[in-house]
Amino acid sequence: MAVDESGRPYAHPLYDTLDHFPGLSLATTSLDRLLSWSATNSLWIFPMATSCCAIEFMTSAANRVDIDQMGAVIRPTPRHCDVMVVAGTITVKMAPRVKKLWEQMPEPKWCIAMGSCAISGDFYRDIYSVIPGIDTVVPVDVYIPGCPPNADQVLVGLKRLQEKVELHRRGLVPARDGRPEHDKMIDPAIGRVTDADRDASTTEQQLAASRDLGLGGNSRRASDTPSSRQGGVDEEAT
C-alpha cells in the first residue's frame, strides 16, 4: 500500500535535504546542505553559569527535556564549544572574565542570554557592582526570558538559535533579537526595575560606563525602544 508522504506530520530536517530514489537505498545531497544540517544539530554549549539560572539550565540537560536530543552537548571548556549560555547575574568583576572566555571560543560562535539577570540585570541592575545585561559585554544572539526560564524555554531558545545558525549557513543575515519586554519575562507580582521606570539618562550613563570598560558588546542605546528592536532583517552581519 502506497504511503502518502505529502501530509506527513513529522518533518525531520534531513527529509528536506535528501533526494530519494524509489527502490534504491541511496540518497544524494549537496555537501553544503549536509554540513549546514550537521552544524545546527551539534551545538556544543559552554555554560557560563554564575547563579540560580544555572540550576534550571542543568535540568534542561536532564531527562525530562534533554537538550541532548538536539545534539547540544555541555562541555565545561570554551575551546570545544559553539554556544556560550550566560546563565546568571554578571558583576563588574566577572565581566572581563566572561569576555576573556568568549574570546577563547573558536568561530563561528553564538551567545544565549538566559534569564532576566543576564538579559538586563533585572532587580540587581541598580546595584553598584552589577552590569546591566550581558549584551553590553558580548554580542547576544538569543534571549531566553524568565526568572528563571524553565527547561522547556531553554529548549525553545535553542530551537531559535538553530534557526539563526541555519540562516547564517545559507549566507542570509538573520534578524537580530531584541531584549524581551520586561512585562512578558517576569512574574508581574514582583516589582522589578524596567527600562520604562528608569530615568533614561541613568540608563544611558550606566551603558556608557559599561562601554568604558572596553569590553564591546551589542552597544545598545537607551533610546532603543523594545518595538524598534524587534523583528526586521538587520543590516549588520552577525
Next chain:
Amino acid sequence: MAALDADTWAALRGAFPSALPIDADPSGPVVPVDLHVAVARFLKESLGFTMYVTVVASHWPQADGSDRFEVATVLRRPSNPSVTAAWRLQIGPEAEVPTLFPLFAGADWQEREQFDLVGVRFTGHPDLRRLMMPEDWEGHPLRKSYAIDTPHPPWR
C-alpha cells in the same frame, strides 16, 4: 544562645580582671582594642577555642558626622561545637584593628573581606587586598554612607 557562656566569661574575667566589664553583654562583651589579641590568645590557648569562625565589621555613623565601627569576632571550640565565644571591639574613624592572622590562619580571607566591604584595616595582616570587589574599586560598599544609587568609580 549567649555569645559567651558563663564559664568562659568567668575565666576571661579572671584573666583580665580590671579591663573587662562585670557583666557579659548577651551580644558579646566589648573588649578594649589593645586587649584584642590577648583575649584571642587566651581563648585559644587556655580554653580550647581553636576554631576561627568569622569576623564581622559594621559601620555606625554618628549624629555629629563622625564614623564609628564595631568589629565582632567569633570563635568556636571543636570539642564542644555548640559553645561559641564572641566579643566586640568599638573603634573610631581611624578604623584600625590588630589582625588575628598570626593566631588563626583562617582569619586571612575573613579579614580581607571585611577590609574590602567595610574598610576596617587589620594592622599586621600580611596581604590585605580586596577580596570581593575588583582591585581598582574605590570605596567600601557596606558603609552606610555608600548609597546604592550614587555614582562610584569605576562603575557608576
